Amino acid sequence: GAVVSQHPSRVICKSGTSVKIECRSLDFQATTMFWYRQFPKQSLMLMATSNEGSKATYEQGVEKDKFLINHASLTLSTLTVTSAHPEDSSFYICSARPIYEQYFGPGTRLTVT
Amino acid sequence: GQQVMQIPQYQHVQEGEDFTTYCNSSTTLSNIQWYKQRPGGHPVFLIQLVKSGEVKKQKRLTFQFGEAKKNSSLHITATQTTDVGTYFCAALTSGTYKYIFGTGTRLKVLA
Numbered sequence: 001g002a003v004v005s006q007h008p009s010r011v012i013c014k015s016g017t018s019v020k021i022e023c024r025s026l027d028f029q030a031t032t033m034f035w036y037r038q039f040p041k042q043s044l045m046l047m048a049t050s051n052e053g054s055k056a057t058y059e060q061g062v063e064k065d066k067f068l069i070n071h072a073s074l075t076l077s078t079l080t081v082t083s084a085h086p087e088d089s090s091f092y093i094c095s096a097r098p099i100y101e102q103y104f105g106p107g108t109r110l111t112v113t
Numbered sequence: 114g115q116q117v118m119q120i121p122q123y124q125h126v127q128e129g130e131d132f133t134t135y136c137n138s139s140t141t142l143s144n145i146q147w148y149k150q151r152p153g154g155h156p157v158f159l160i161q162l163v164k165s166g167e168v169k170k171q172k173r174l175t176f177q178f179g180e181a182k183k184n185s186s187l188h189i190t191a192t193q194t195t196d197v198g199t200y201f202c203a204a205l206t207s208g209t210y211k212y213i214f215g216t217g218t219r220l221k222v223l224a
Contacts, residue, residue: 101158
């Protein structure tokens with residue numbers, strides 16, 4: 001099946017700093033990628049849809065200026081958490097859909113101290 | 114907005130017992146997908162259901178899409194310890210492009 005990678009897998013940062021998370025589709029092109037957030041023992045909450053070459057579409061309640069998404073190529077989308085705070089600590093997962101099923105990256109666990 | 118609820122939230126079963134999780138949507142769906150997430154892992158696609166009343170099987174797993182296309186179920190026969198994880202349904206509403214994930218059912222299998 002299709003492979004989606006994410007980097008880094010874990011990151012610890014200090015409050016007020018920014019963190020960039022990369023999501024890559026390794027063996028297919030993805031014009032659309034999705035970014036999710038998952039709190040412990042909870043479901044996946046869609047944050048935004050990343051569109052190659054255009055602006056991301058954010059879900060209601062997600063701050064665009066805080067979670068910057070860039071989809072510069074057909075295989076790479078990045079999520080930057082700006083001015084991170086402890087409440088931003090979470091598991092961030094990206095996914096891409098080559099046909100109909102979603103393939104998820106392994107996720108990035110962000111801890112903000 | 115659209116809500117996708119799953120019941121039960123948790124289920125503990127003895128190895129060899131059957132298990133069922135139910136997924137209910139507040140709106141009619143275009144299709145529904147099922148995913149499994151192992152502890153510490155990421156969701157892995159299991160199957161997609163499209164047709165009203167559709168039933169699909171994968172070895173010990175049976176998936177069903179309701180006649181009204183507003184609910185679905187996943188049934189596991191004779192559970193094994195490898196079935197441990199959280200099972201999510203993901204629902205797609207007609208006219209939209211994004212899947213809404215259900216609340217998930219966490220399955221523990223006791224050996």
